[in-house]
Amino acid sequence: MRHTVALLTSTILLTGTPAAAHPAQAFPVAYWAMNEPPGATRMSDSSGNRLDGHIGDEVGTGVYVQGSSGYRFDRLQPDTPPARPGHLVVVPDAPGLNPGTRNFAVTIRLRTTNHFGNIIQKGQSTTGGGNFKLQIPNGRVQCSFRGDRGVLEADAPHAINDGDWHVVTCVRVGTGVALAIDGRRVAGRQGWTGAIGNSWPLTIGGKLDCDQVTVGCDYFAGDLDYVTVEVV
Structure with missing residues (x-):
């Protein structure tokens, strides 16, 4: 699958140890195909x-x-x-959705012509226990992991808000954070974030706790x- 290729590529190029990215060591936590029909209220x-x-x-x-069925966020x-909570997809908190100290990867397939917004996250910048997110400021994807040892971000060097589909993988391993786009590593930061875990739900499409004022x-x-x- 395309998302697995992106994950393995980014992990190998970040760690320099292909054995760490062997397919037998990749375990799914969640796979949301987003193939629900119009009017659906549950993401399976x-x-x-x-x-x-x-x-x-x-x-x-x-x-x-463009040949694919998915969700649209206007x-x-x-x-x-005011805040628009109806703009979000919300997945209740679950232990598997917290990176903890594990090697952890999030992959999305997206298309946009816009240049801002949080795509997916669990927790926010002040959430106790840390957080992770993928966002797209200025049309350039940024992935961020914040744990009890610090924050690491990987920023794409080029914008992808060209209206075409792109596969983006953000991965955190013991030696750092890396970002891959369409199967090619484009950015990375060395270091260790420490453990990440919070009791917040995972949100797709924006922040949960916000008022559009403060x-x-x-x-x-x-x-x-x-x-x-x-x-992984």
Whole structure:
């Protein structure tokens, strides 16, 4: 699968140890294919771990574009009240969704012509226990992991808001954080974040705790084809 190729590539290039990325060591935590029909309210997890999510009433489902079916998140004006929780897909907290100290990867297939927004996250910048997120400021994907030993970010050098589909993988391992786009490593930072774990749900499409006044919701605008979470 394309997402597995991206994961293995980024892990190998970050650690320099291909054995650490052997396919036998990759375990699915969640796989959201996002193939639900129009009007669906439940995002199904096909990994077998039953990590289903609630689809907000402002999220378009059953959207077919460029040969793929997925979810559509319409553009909302940044930092303009009120908050729009219906713009989010929310997956309840579960132990497997916390990286802890494990090697941990998130992969998404997306397309957008916009240049801002948080795509996926668990926790926010002040959340106790740390957080992780993928966002797309200025059309350039950034992945971030914050643990009890610090924060590591990997920033894509080029924008991908060209309206085409792209596969993005963000991976945290014991030696750092790496970002791969379309199967090629494009950025990485060496270091160790420490453990990451919180009791927040995972959100797709923006922040959960925000009011668009003191805390912006950073709503994503674009299409998503699938999201996977894996440990390696």
